Amino acid sequence: MDTLFKALSAIKIIPVVKLERAEDAVALATALIEGGIPAAEITFRTACAAEAIAAITAVYPQMLVGAGTVLTPAQADAAVAAGAKFIVSPGFNPNTVRHCINKGYTIIPGCTTAGEVECAIELGLTTLKFFPAEQSGGLAKIKALSAPFGQITWMPTGGIGLENLKSYLSFPKIIACGGSFMVKDEDIQGRRWDKITELCKQTIRLINGQPQQAQAAFSVPLFNQQKKPYDIVTMGEVLLRLSAPDSKRISECGSFRCDVGGSELNIAAGAAQLGLNSALITRLPYNDIGRMALYALKSAGVSDKLLSFDNSKSARLGLYFFESGVSPKKPKVVYDRANSSISSLTLSDIPETVYSQTRVFHTSGITLALDGVRNTAIEAIRRFKQGGALISLDVNYRAALWDEATAREVITGVLPLIDILFVSEETSRRMLGKTGTLEEIMRSYHTQYGTQLVATTARRVISPAEHSWSSKIYVAATDSFYTEAAYEHISVIDRIGSGDAYVAGALYGLLEKGKPQDIVSFGNAMTVLKCTINGDLPLISIDDVNILIAQRENGDVSEMNR
Structure with a gap:
């Protein structure tokens, strides 16, 4: 014995x-x-x-x-x-x-x-x-x-x-x-x-x-990737957002503003607006509500070739209600997304050819939190990895969707497959149990899981209408960190989707510019501009971003672009 x-x-x-x-x-x-x-x-x-x-x-x-x-x-x-x-x-x-x-x-x-x-x-x-x-x-x-x-x-x-x-x-x-x-x-x-x-x-x-090592059989270069039909493919749920107008509370509203959004759609739309070929894997109800979502997706420049449709009698689009904040009251979100059409999405809905035709595949912890689609998403990550795509994940932990223990188990289970990780310092420390300085935490994702690039953003809320924003990235290949001065005194019209805008800008900087500092600059600029736009989708052109970055570099303080 x-x-x-x-x-x-x-x-x-x-x-x-x-x-x-x-x-x-x-x-x-x-x-x-x-x-x-x-x-x-x-x-x-x-x-x-x-x-x-x-x-x-x-x-x-x-x-x-x-x-x-x-x-x-x-x-x-x-x-x-x-x-x-x-x-x-x-x-x-x-x-x-x-x-x-x-x-x-x-x-x-x-x-x-x-x-x-x-x-x-x-x-x-x-x-x-x-x-x-x-x-x-x-x-x-x-x-x-x-x-x-x-x-x-x-x-x-x-x-x-x-x-x-x-x-x-x-x-x-x-x-x-x-x-x-x-x-x-x-x-x-x-x-x-x-x-x-x-x-x-x-x-x-x-x-x-x-030190942990990335899977050798799945090694994909972070920079200087070859061109493929899709620059970015995302996978996640499309939601109908119902916003309480005029700073009203949800409970007192008789009417709401209606917008289409959802984290992965927001990112695909932001990337498309910047000029990347993007597509969304999702499942929409085959009815007028689904068609409204389809039109919004297509008008944002996102390919509809990877969509599938739910013909069942119970088909529905998930909803969420949004209530804006007025200091000291914080903004509020209420979800109504149970049994929505994405829960019936399966691998058979995804064309086999897309796995090898994609430069970056992105999904989020929001999608992994949904019981009905979780296993499909995890297997999709693996298949895109085998097909030669970089895998991007925004942890985006939402306590309203799952508990910390379940989230920790699922997220750490997929981290060995992740090349590009977006995760906040709070989530790293609280949900994932990380300790040490921020830089030690960011580096640990590489030493423990083999992650090639880690991005952490920091939003400081002065009031619901005024924020500051900064970010830092870690590139494992050079063991280096990159950042820039924070954007201060951002006038916030609508904060929803600004984190997704960062991901879209950062991935654009990675794929099209190929320099770490551009990942930071384009990500930050997209976030700041999204805060000034109503609705989820970051409908921001590459010209908008270039102008903002140039003005910042040149110290331009003029009151109007003429």
Whole structure:
């Protein structure tokens, strides 16, 4: 038993696996081993668990294979008969634990309370599972339990990912962690063994304190890209915005101003206005409301070739209501987007050819927050990456759409695929748990995930009608930061979509100018100009941007462009 725990301690991370098909077991094991993790906990959440364990141990007898989610003595017997070297249970079931001890099986039962730990000690156990780790108090709770129970070592599982693994392993009473972030259900179902291998390698590099590397097979140059039919393709929901007029509150309005928008549409429109070939992947209702959105999209210069339409009786466009701020009252947004047409968007709606015809594919945390389209978006990211596109993500965390824990798990899961990252300092620190100076945080996205460019913006709100704006980018290739003096005293007509305008301008600076400082300058100028325009869409020409940048550089303070 001591030998087994020493082996667990040496590996430090145990993939927690749910297999639906026993025939995938050996391929999965191969992916784990090639990724540097010769271990797996095959959970008894499916009927084929014992068969999968037997298949793996027959081919890889030295692999450290255990059985997880073992709830009964019969399951424990079946697991060991199949070749499992250890048993893991989510909770402390005295009957199952005693059965395993009497049979000589190594069992690691789940314990999260002092009473459960005392019961485990009474039966002679010294290593316990802590599950679900994050939801049960995390590392702080383990440290608290370790004070009176110093003889116990732990294997926490649940809510552990690349963002917090090192913190857990830094505590000497933790011998290893369990995690499913490198063996997600969708990757196993899709038989994406190369992705699982790469995630395992990233995990081992993190454990060993080595810099993370971008996926070599997916390496795409950041600058000087070759021309393709699409400069930018975005993916996200088109929304109908209903704005309360004249600084009224939503609750007192009898009429609203109507505009079409949505983060990814705003970015595609801004890019198109600057002269880039842009397209939006989305799904619209096949009715007059959908046609209104279509006309707005086309009038902004965005290609409609990647749109699909929802013919169902329940087809609808998502809504959001906007109430402007009047100091000290902040602006307010109320969403009504449940079960909108984008929730039925699937990969079959996306032409296969577009993956290799795109220079930059962009989406946001808003899209990833939508349950109905999340898996489609994640797979689209992967396919565009394989097709040779740069992948751009604006984290754009919205508490109204999802909780921090879910957002953290999803975002960190896709970060290894991201080349260009837009993320605020607040989101980095709060939702993603980053610490250190801003520059240390920005650089960490490269060292941890391989991100090539990180952009962070800073808006200072003097009042709802007056803002200042600045931004900073980090370019990993040169390990350099770029910024410029903030725009001060911006007169704000409508702030909605100004962050999207920054992304459009920054991507234009990247693709058309090819210099880091231009990414900052064009992003900032687009933001400032958007603040002066009503509606979501940044209908700003390249001439508008060039004039503003030139005036700033020349110190032009004239009152009018003549």
